[in-house]
Ligand SMILES: NC(=O)C1=CN([C@@H]2O[C@H](COP(=O)(O)OP(=O)(O)OC[C@H]3O[C@@H](n4cnc5c(N)ncnc54)[C@H](O)[C@@H]3O)[C@@H](O)[C@H]2O)C=CC1
Ligand SMILES: CC(=O)C(=O)O
């Protein structure tokens with residue numbers, strides 16, 4: 001699928017050989033629309049210009065090849081709005097007060113700061129009131145499962161982690177620090193996160209590949225007294241459940257009697273299956289590359305063993321095709337393009353299809369639309385975007401505000417109900433089962449629901465002033 005973008009191309013034009021007119025016609029013939037021209041330098045023989053061009057496909061390299069091959073033209077640099085938005089990174093640290101004189105200096109730094117340090121040394125609980133701990137989250141990755149891009153390493157993962165930090169701040173006013181670790185060793189990741197954890201109010205694990213992500217989260221949750229939340233697992237599961245609750249109302253079906261196929265049993269898939277079971281689903285079929293998980297098979301992965309024992313009630317064997325026969329719901333968190341129209345035609349009437357792989361869904365929405373009663377993807381350019389960004393800002397806002405020790409099952413179920421309830425009954429339809437991330441009610445409703453669930457389950461260590469019993 002093509003994504004339109006704006007490119008900025010810096011060119012040197014040798015006047016004796018080529019003219020701007022030549023450049024303009026070459027761009028037009030390659031499908032580019034010129035929207036602005038800036039003269040950077042106008043020399044006697046050579047002019048340098050920045051040409052801003054709209055192209056239909058962000059991956060279009062043809063334009064640059066054509067320009068580079070033209071006599072008298074030298075392409076100096078190519079940029080686009082996406083790259084420009086990333087120049088120098090996307091976030092920074094800003095002090096809350098200026099240091100204007102010696103007095104300010106001795107307040108915020110030595111000698112004044114020493115008394116504050118000693119107060120915390122004597123009562124570590126004061127870290128919550130005297131440092132940024134109460135409002136900070138570490139976004140930790142090892143770069144091994146970045147979006148659907150795979151193991152691209154910690155440096156290449158940073159733009160996604162900076163993006164998560166931006167979303168934390170804009171949507172929930174949480175200060176998030178991206179930490180990209182140059183190790184894939186489970187024990188080393190656990191040790192590093194434990195060692196840095198005292199400065200943070202919570203840990204958001206991100207894009208760590210399965211099955212290592214399960215052990216890392218389990219151990220950190222057990223060994224730390226702040227919430228540890230692997231967003232690709234639980235954020236995704238919470239939002240998928242929220243979307244499903246509303247989709248089921250649209251098609252008038254009950255979760256307990258639905259046949260649900262989840263494909264891609266990695267970080268997201270495992271957590272989706274577990275949360276759907278907790279929400280009352282009884283017929284889940286978990287499908288990965290080797291086929292439907294079943295009791296008869298042996299699995300090295302403990303999560304798969306548990307799922308094999310708790311899903312597939314009919315002991316079905318086979319793969320995606322067999323699992324989808326008569327299914328009411330398809331949830332894909334696997335990879336792009338694995339689903340076809342005949343798969344959808346084999347499903348039950350009034351089927352629900354969540355093709356959530358990023359950046360390319362399991363089936364192109366245009367292809368799927370005529371064969372799915374309710375269709376959702378992870379993308380922002382189609383209706384019903386099911387993305388974990390609907391969950392992590394609000395769930396952490398709630399967990400930080402009530403100083404929860406963990407994010408437990410009840411908090412996740414409450415978050416899913418809260419997201420679903422933002423869509424009012426009279427608004428709900430096939431095209432609107434999940435609110436937009438820009439809907440201002442989402443974070444606040446998730447926050448409130450999560451705090452109440454944390455209080456009820458006794459994991460909250462503080463009752464925020466705006467919450468009444
Ligand atoms: N929309 C959203 O909010 C989110 C979407 N995702 C997307 O879901 C996908 C999976 O993410 P993770 O669970 O973090 O990755 P992961 O690597 O932990 O799991 C992916 C699983 O899918 C399986 N898989 C891949 N191709 C398959 C195929 N053809 N048939 C059956 N199984 C297949 C793999 O074997 C693996 O078990 C990615 O595309 C990711 O971008 C993940 C998190 C959130
Ligand atoms: C959305 C997200 O977290 C992912 O695709 O990995």
Ligand SMILES: [Mg+2]
Nearest residue numbers: 147206207232
């Ligand atoms: Mg992710």
